[in-house]
Amino acid sequence: MSPFPPSVLAGSSEGLAEVLATLAEAVDTASTARRPDGPVPPGTPAEVLAAASRALGPAGLPAEGLGTKAALQLLTTVLTEHGIDLSHPRAAAHLQPPSLAVAVAADTLASAGNASLDTYDSGASALAVERWLIGTLIGLAGLGERADGVLTPGGSLSNLMGLLLARDATALRRGIDAREQGVGALPGPVVFCSELAHFSTHRACAALGLGEAAVHPVPVDEHRRMRPDALAAALDSLGPGRTPVAVVATAGTTDFGSVDPLPEIAEIAAGHGLWMHVDAAYGFGALFSQRLAGRLAGLDLADSVTLDLHKIGWQPAATGVLLVSDTTAFTSLDREVAYLNPVDDSEAGYDGLLGRSLQTTRRPDAVKAAATLLAYGRTGMARMVDACHGLARHAERRVLAEPRLELVAPAELTTVVFRYRAAGPALSDELNGALRRRLLESGTALIGRTEAATDGPGSPRRVCLKFTLLNPTATTDDIDGLVDTVLDAGRTCERLFEEGAA
């Protein structure tokens, strides 16, 4: 006598058919919507967001619903007409890949089932899928038999969790139970990382109560890699009131793809009994490629590793992972909870993966990643990695060949950082910033920007442009078109700057 038919629930047989029918209508809607010509809708952000908001209507729950069909139609239209298109060959801004169809289809099944990984009886088979994926990633990383891992909502939270485990393990070695007593008892904590480490390391230190002042940035060499000698010197000169907590090595800096010298850092860390966390959020995917895997040599020496399959891995967000070399590291996250994992149930095998996470309910993001790795295998994944690396190398050559462009860093993985050379150097920072906004506002190309020391370590930071090439279906012709578009926009901006109108 329920007023709701079984088809409203995605997990029922009828509901799965309903999801399919609803999606088919949405695909129809998407095909008739006015998809922008380029990868981003033309207009300023204010204009684009206002148009999207107008289409959605004012915030507020309507008294009566529109029904499934109309609601999906509305959202499909808003996302298609006012959203970005990562599958467009001129979308090259962020470490945000176009997602693979196989991953999206598998993720739909995960959403329909709505399993959760915290307990056996909230997940069952989903736990087996995550264990399969973690085992597979441990194998790729070369970590040993005691290794373990967990999926996370993204690299920033993986880094936070890695530092949390490092913090509590460091405290424990000094007889401090940081989990119970807080970090006030840990004198002068220090976290080392390269000066090019992702900002989430700093933000994690703030969140964990260590304070951002705990971060000790270590200078990089001319290849934008942490200098081991500088790390060693910093450790040796640490005052007696300080507690070294961890060194965060970066395997694939966001902008340059540069990889810190992991073996040397590991040796220094081992010598000081220091936790080594490797932020391989971006770089981990290079392990799929025989050509590039060697760049991550030494990853197996880490105590903990961050990786994001929603970067090189082509998963929809989030597919973050934290690996640890020793499963006992998770002790600091483990909790006994009467409604989730009471002792007698745990003894009977009813435990889930609650004790490896800061989350309780946890979505089985492993399903989409497992489907992808099984579908493509190492060969298929390698071809996609190599394709994107090849595009980056092609872009690098084009930049080098263009007199108006200046290469800032070589293409290590799938990014290329460069500058448009303005006639007068004074305006150059402004011009590069304006150039990128012009591309976005015209809707023709979606490229990235950053700031970098363009004249060697320690030189002033200048505004740079960046291609992040993660579309394996793009061609070298597409890259040529992208470079031409940048050159056009640069010329236009220069003219406008000269006319004083920019």
Next chain:
Amino acid sequence: MSPFPPSVLAGSSEGLAEVLATLAEAVDTASTARRPDGPVPPGTPAEVLAAASRALGPAGLPAEGLGTKAALQLLTTVLTEHGIDLSHPRAAAHLQPPSLAVAVAADTLASAGNASLDTYDSGASALAVERWLIGTLIGLAGLGERADGVLTPGGSLSNLMGLLLARDATALRRGIDAREQGVGALPGPVVFCSELAHFSTHRACAALGLGEAAVHPVPVDEHRRMRPDALAAALDSLGPGRTPVAVVATAGTTDFGSVDPLPEIAEIAAGHGLWMHVDAAYGFGALFSQRLAGRLAGLDLADSVTLDLHKIGWQPAATGVLLVSDTTAFTSLDREVAYLNPVDDSEAGYDGLLGRSLQTTRRPDAVKAAATLLAYGRTGMARMVDACHGLARHAERRVLAEPRLELVAPAELTTVVFRYRAAGPALSDELNGALRRRLLESGTALIGRTEAATDGPGSPRRVCLKFTLLNPTATTDDIDGLVDTVLDAGRTCERLFEEGAA
């Protein structure tokens, strides 16, 4: 000249059609798979997980991929044959609803587009959808014009973020920059919450460096609500070396759905200049119902609010939210990052929502929730809430009518806590635990358990059984069947206990 056709990418027109075709095959596979008769596969956890693992094969990336079709078929089979079925009318264990078809379809579109909310150019329209949803939820909560919010990976992380904002705001009022200097400078931090608060409050205190010792549990009354007099007394008797950081009120305890007296707690908090965080992860959805909304009176007085639309809201995980009464509270999370939000871009409106989150890449979980709220409206959402509440009331009546069952707490929202009365009281805890495992291992029913003071505040905690009723398509007949199943299992367990065989 790319070796990859456009259809491999879900976000292209060809790819969206590919997702649809792949899913159609998966639905076929699911319909021929051996779906268990009950909501959970029969067998012990070890047996079920071993079967799932065998089906998946050993962990490890295969050299050559199986292709999309075979990979999806494998995962669909594993999830269907060895997974739980939340759409089954005898699935009643956790605050984990069967997800709605409309939400799953909309979430598929979100995955296909793979927009991210950190910057304008990673999300565009996705930002507008999140702002729409946050505005709608602020309206439901009754928060004022300065209110703001953000989606999170779940209630546990919303609670962590709420306490992070409370910690840093409290420190700042005392002249301490906790973000920079760490929490060591904040003497004796204290976080108050009811003794029935979710364990994620304790875990958050550990993560944030306050330590679990910072948690001051406040006793509850006979209705399992925090006692305001006890809170006031605890605050008044706080020594000079202690810093009250926040009070966490619970609006909907996990087991009982009880709601702390928010207006009284707010008054006490205001009197002490104390941050009031409300964990409404479970209870927030009651606001959809005219019949139940009054139970959350006083929610509008909170400084921050946790809510989970993947509990009452029928979303696939995760659809966590943190609301704040004043948008400036987010300052402690805000960061300026050269590659994401440089000053000149921010001035031109290119900012995204990076400054409201601990994440960087952030999936647009708002899409599925917005689609659901638009499709169902307040009337449709209310009908689902009321249907589940009605099922809980029916279960309560059945428990009261059964001599072998003992009601532990009335059905406040959608849970019912009860015990199977064993002939001899000594074995009763063991028996209730065994009864639930028996149901799960037979595959007939998926019910919850917890521990509760069954004889009033302060009495010993006993093992209880729990129905969490979140399936709006279930009927009172289904509930009768569920209760009968529990009675059957109880009798069997009693017999086995008497025979000494359990």
